[in-house]
Amino acid sequence: VKRFGPVRALRGVVEVGDRVQPSAAAAFDAFVAEDGARLRRVLVARYGIELGEEVHADALGWAWEHWDRLAAMANPVGYLYRVAQSRLRRHRRASARVVFPVERAPDLTDPAPELGGALARLPESHRVAVLLVHGHGWTYEEAADVLGVRVSTIRNWIHRGMRRLRSELADVEEDA
Amino acid sequence: MNPDPDLEQRLRAYAERLDAGAAADIGPVVTATGPAAPDRRRRTWRTSGAVAGALAAIAAVAYLASAGDGGGTSRVETTPGTTVDDGVLAVDAPPAAAPTTTTVPPVPGLTLPDLVGLESTRAWVTVNTLGLTHVTTSPESSDTIAAGRVIRTDPPPGTAVLQTDPVTVVVSTGPTGSGLTLDVAGRIVRDLLPTEAVPTLPPPDSIAGGAVDDRGYLGRLAGTDLLVRHFDVVMPDGWTETCVYLESPSAPAWRSGTCWWPAGNPPRYRTIAAPAVDASVAIVAAAAGDAVVALENGVRMELTHPVGGFAVFLESTFSTVDGPLGACWFDAAGNVNRTESPIHG
Numbered sequence: 023v024k025r026f027g028p029v030r031a032l033r034g035v036v037e038v039g040d041r042v043q044p045s046a047a048a049a050f051d052a053f054v055a056e057d058g059a060r061l062r063r064v065l066v067a068r069y070g071i072e073l074g075e076e077v078h079a080d081a082l083g084w085a086w087e088h089w090d091r092l093a094a095m096a097n098p099v100g101y102l103y104r105v106a107q108s109r110l111r112r113h114r115r116a117s118a119r120v121v122f123p124v125e126r127a128p129d130l131t132d133p134a135p136e137l138g139g140a141l142a143r144l145p146e147s148h149r150v151a152v153l154l155v156h157g158h159g160w161t162y163e164e165a166a167d168v169l170g171v172r173v174s175t176i177r178n179w180i181h182r183g184m185r186r187l188r189s190e191l192a193d194v195e196e197d198a
Numbered sequence: 199m200n201p202d203p204d205l206e207q208r209l210r211a212y213a214e215r216l217d218a219g220a221a222a223d224i225g226p227v228v229t230a231t232g233p234a235a236p237d238r239r240r241r242t243w244r245t246s247g248a249v250a251g252a253l254a255a256i257a258a259v260a261y262l263a264s265a266g267d268g269g270g271t272s273r274v275e276t277t278p279g280t281t282v283d284d285g286v287l288a289v290d291a292p293p294a295a296a297p298t299t300t301t302v303p304p305v306p307g308l309t310l311p312d313l314v315g316l317e318s319t320r321a322w323v324t325v326n327t328l329g330l331t332h333v334t335t336s337p338e339s340s341d342t343i344a345a346g347r348v349i350r351t352d353p354p355p356g357t358a359v360l361q362t363d364p365v366t367v368v369v370s371t372g373p374t375g376s377g378l379t380l381d382v383a384g385r386i387v388r389d390l391l392p393t394e395a396v397p398t399l400p401p402p403d404s405i406a407g408g409a410v411d412d413r414g415y416l417g418r419l420a421g422t423d424l425l426v427r428h429f430d431v432v433m434p435d436g437w438t439e440t441c442v443y444l445e446s447p448s449a450p451a452w453r454s455g456t457c458w459w460p461a462g463n464p465p466r467y468r469t470i471a472a473p474a475v476d477a478s479v480a481i482v483a484a485a486a487g488d489a490v491v492a493l494e495n496g497v498r499m500e501l502t503h504p505v506g507g508f509a510v511f512l513e514s515t516f517s518t519v520d521g522p523l524g525a526c527w528f529d530a531a532g533n534v535n536r537t538e539s540p541i542h543g
Contacts, residue, residue, distance in 0.1 A: 059217075066216050137208055156206050157213025188205060 050089050053098070058082060061099050064168055065106055067153035068146050073110075081106040100168045140190040148183030151176050156184070312355035313348045313367060332364040343370035 066074035081102045085092050092098050141149055154160040166173045343349045352366040
């Protein structure tokens, strides 16, 4: 029985909190402001709006705790993307549902579920590539860098993903 | 393959929606096939409003940067797709040169309610419920508005705002010279440190089917005995979760909300100090003087002293609900005058 675990933790945090390095905190805040949004886009594209948010928060928590290491990296977003995946697997949440909001029609009053549903049904890699490049305007190179794959792989994923999206959306329109 | 500018435009608009719709109104959702992960006592595994709001705020900054002044409609640059033949695949090219302009509706807004005169906690609940992500508080002395109540807001009530717009809530600290000082608050935090180990604790509530590794300690907070319950539960299949809650032997009827989280997750106390946090934490942090103590693994215990009294919250990034899991409010003399929560647990 670890009776004093929380005691040490409590004291430790108080003491650490008193000597937080302002420069590190500022650098981390800047990282969150600039690269945190990019990381969020990747994770939401992969895991959906709910789980993606949670995984993002988890990854940022990890980033702060390992900031010394992360700050020296050339591609911290790509590294955190892989950290997020491994932590998700470890915590057995990988099978949690993937949720995407419905697409809003231009008048914002008539939600059309087709695109969100079609995206949610895409293979993860295809969905991420399509959303990053066609949704968020990333270049192939940027997407390949963060996802840790070749540019040609990104092209392939986008090609397949867009083809399937068109097919599904066409089917929906025909059914309608 | 034919380029499909219509689909690409829809994808861009949809991506903006993903950016902007984090913690706020995402509306109806669609769910991919596949079973949800089994959950022991949480029905879902979610971040608290703190983190989700932080993400919303980050996304919103990017959104607002592109959306202009948020008038009737906003304008964004879009580009029709092109077909690229690189000898391997015909693909839909990413956005590139020669953009064309189209109009995309802005994120739906809301009307800022009248918070003036409300107790700060009630104001906090209100803005949190609305999904406002950039709310800060500003303490200000007042001879006419009671300590702890809202003096005014900026922008004023009735203003149309987006959920990502900055909103400042000015909270009265009472007449000049009243209220707790940070020094006093700091001493109270130190008082919270345990004074006595608890060798044998009564069994915690409602642990069905799991072996309990129980630990805890007694502390005193502003003259009130406080028992910090802290234990692990190992379920028969090996799944381990940790629980923390507070209870007071001096006030047996009171117990804080219970906070559970999967074992092995790291502390989240850093998020309290981030500038882009959600309404609940922003209010606490801005008004508090930042006396923050953290327990283990995502549970924060916060001491605030803004408004002629102070409060202790428990929060967790793994909460299924937004906002504190439990709160105990004290008056300026350190007497318990109100407790909130059992939101769950």
